[in-house]
Amino acid sequence: MNFEFQNPTRIVFGAGSLARLGEVAREYGKKALLVIGGGSVKRSGVFDRAVESLKNAGVAFVECAGIEPNPRITSVARGAAMAKKEGCDVIIALGGGSVMDASKVMSAAVFYDGDPWNMILHGQEVVHVPTKALPVIAVPTLAATGSETNCGAVITNVETTVKSFMQIPLLFPKVAVMDPALTVSVPKDQTAYGVCDLITHVTEAYFNGIDNTPIQDRFAEGVILTAMEWGTKAIANGADVEARAQVQWAASVALNGWVQVGTNGMYPVHMMEHTISAYHDVTHAACLAVINPAWMRFAVKSNTAKFVQFAERVFGLKAKSADDIDCALEGINRFEAFLRSIGCPTRFPELGINGEQFEAYANDTLKLIHDENGKLFGRPPMSAEDIVAVFRSAL
Numbered sequence: 175m176n177f178e179f180q181n182p183t184r185i186v187f188g189a190g191s192l193a194r195l196g197e198v199a200r201e202y203g204k205k206a207l208l209v210i211g212g213g214s215v216k217r218s219g220v221f222d223r224a225v226e227s228l229k230n231a232g233v234a235f236v237e238c239a240g241i242e243p244n245p246r247i248t249s250v251a252r253g254a255a256m257a258k259k260e261g262c263d264v265i266i267a268l269g270g271g272s273v274m275d276a277s278k279v280m281s282a283a284v285f286y287d288g289d290p291w292n293m294i295l296h297g298q299e300v301v302h303v304p305t306k307a308l309p310v311i312a313v314p315t316l317a318a319t320g321s322e323t324n325c326g327a328v329i330t331n332v333e334t335t336v337k338s339f340m341q342i343p344l345l346f347p348k349v350a351v352m353d354p355a356l357t358v359s360v361p362k363d364q365t366a367y368g369v370c371d372l373i374t375h376v377t378e379a380y381f382n383g384i385d386n387t388p389i390q391d392r393f394a395e396g397v398i399l400t401a402m403e404w405g406t407k408a409i410a411n412g413a414d415v416e417a418r419a420q421v422q423w424a425a426s427v428a429l430n431g432w433v434q435v436g437t438n439g440m441y442p443v444h445m446m447e448h449t450i451s452a453y454h455d456v457t458h459a460a461c462l463a464v465i466n467p468a469w470m471r472f473a474v475k476s477n478t479a480k481f482v483q484f485a486e487r488v489f490g491l492k493a494k495s496a497d498d499i500d501c502a503l504e505g506i507n508r509f510e511a512f513l514r515s516i517g518c519p520t521r522f523p524e525l526g527i528n529g530e531q532f533e534a535y536a537n538d539t540l541k542l543i544h545d546e547n548g549k550l551f552g553r554p555p556m557s558a559e560d561i562v563a564v565f566r567s568a569l
Contacts, residue, residue: 175387177436183312183323183347187423189355189415195224195266195313196231198349202309203264206235207257209277211269213239215315218359224268224313236260238280241269244330244337244455245276247291254283254290257308267312267347271319271371271458274312275327278345281307294329296338297541304344312347315356317422318368318459320375320429322350330452337452338542352426354419362409364457365421366516369405371459372425373398374466379439381473381480382553393433395487400424402488402512409516442552443469446561449539456525463518464525467510468568474502476554481505522568529569536561 186194199206206228215221228235238253257265257280267277282304283290292302312322321327326341360368380394404420411417427433446469447461454461474481478497485491485505493501510520519525536558540550549555556564 175384175436179431179435180343181323181346181431182343183430184349185323185352185426186349187352189353189419191351191353192220192223192313192356193227195311195351196227196229196233198351199228199233199264199266199311200231202311202348203262204233205260205262205264206233207238207253207260207262207265207280208235209238209241209253209265209267209269209273209280211239211241211243211273214359215268218315218356220315220356221268224266235266236262241273241276242330243272243457244451245272245328247294247329247331250276250279250283250290250329253277253280257284263308265308265310267310268315270314270316271321274314274319274321274347275329277310277312278307278321278325278327278347279329279340281310282344284308291329291331293340294331294338295340295542296331296334296336303342307344309348310345312350313356314350314352314422316360316364316368317354317357317418317425318371320372320426322347322352323426323430326429328448332452335452335538336542337448339448350426352422354422355415357418357422358413358415360412362412363517365405365409365412366518367457367459367463368425369401369409369421369516370463370513370518372421372428373401374443374459374462375428376433377466377470378441378443379434379437380484381470381477382442382551383434383437383439387437390433390435390437391483393427395484397424397428397433398488401428406516440551440553442550442556445539445543445550446535446564449535449542450527453531453535454525454527456527460519460525463513464520464522464568465564467506467513467520468564470506470509471503471567472556472560472564473553474499474506478502520568522565529566532562532565533558535565
């Protein structure tokens with residue numbers, strides 16, 4: 175277990191912390207590009223409160239609206255051009271993961287005269303690695319992606335039907351202003367998807383990482399149990415600020431690096447999902463809820479002891495031995511049942527997806543990322559046939 179770890183993002187956490195946005199932003203610039211999505215922050219009043227805080231602190235702003243749920247590279251280019259034209263010196267991402275991801279890439283694209291898609295890994299020979307970016311302040315309004323405290327961003331190119339990522343330390347937000355009260359208006363389905371998203375961030379490294387990472391395992395299990403307990407409460411009562419706070423913190427911890435560090439974990443479920451949502455523009459975590467249990471049933475024989483541990487520690491089952499496959503499978507069944515209980519889909523037809531293009535999805539995934547044998551990184555590595563089999567098992 176060899177690693178380096180640093181997370182430089184400052185966190186301002188707690189109900190009411192949105193009022194400090196202007197004070198925080200003033201430390202990094204005088205004119206902000208204020209990036210939002212489809213308008214929910216305006217309907218909820220969050221936008222007006224953010225603007226009031228900026229004005230009180232003397233921070234000017236330019237609005238960049240309309241970031242899609244699966245953010246598009248065209249929106250990134252539009253926002254970067256706007257920031258450059260208006261002379262913005264800081265970017266504020268006010269919204270969910272899509273808004274935060276788009277804002278991160280915009281921050282680097284401001285200083286790049288080429289096509290910002292060159293910065294996104296998509297199988298090209300040379301990936302442009304930016305060396306300069308505007309400071310980003312993330313204000314999440316949804317507990318899900320953890321994008322407010324990590325250096326990754328996932329972007330879609332609708333022209334090429336590719337959804338992929340960039341991940342460099344330059345993209346860490348300078349500050350994450352995390353006000354759980356902002357999430358109380360999030361509807362039940364999106365809250366459930368957020369719970370699924372954060373759990374999947376954890377299970378990826380948990381099941382695909384190296385052995386003998388006991389602290390990381392306990393971190394992961396704690397995040398999962400917290401998300402299951404408090405996520406259920408937040409779904410039942412959206413106005414429960416305490417439940418919202420616990421879920422929001424779990425979402426951030428799930429992907430700020432603490433859980434994954436040292437595991438060398440890979441993300442095959444995410445890579446498969448990216449391809450499908452590039453084709454269908456479905457909600458990211460709704461698709462994860464379909465693929466993750468299906469992938470688990472594929473992977474269980476290759477890493478049975480870890481799935482047994484998951485079944486025992488998360489669901490309280492008692493295994494006959496470390497390789498008790500029946501116990502491992504029952505743990506997966508209970509995980510899938512939990513996802514269904516909170517309102518997540520667990521089969522592709524629920525998303526309007528049939529099996530006609532599964533081979534294309536598998537091949538496109540492997541074009542994007544693969545190991546030296548042409549297989550998708552994971553435990554175990556996956557061929558195109560393996561990917562198709564996982565997809566078919568979720569019909």
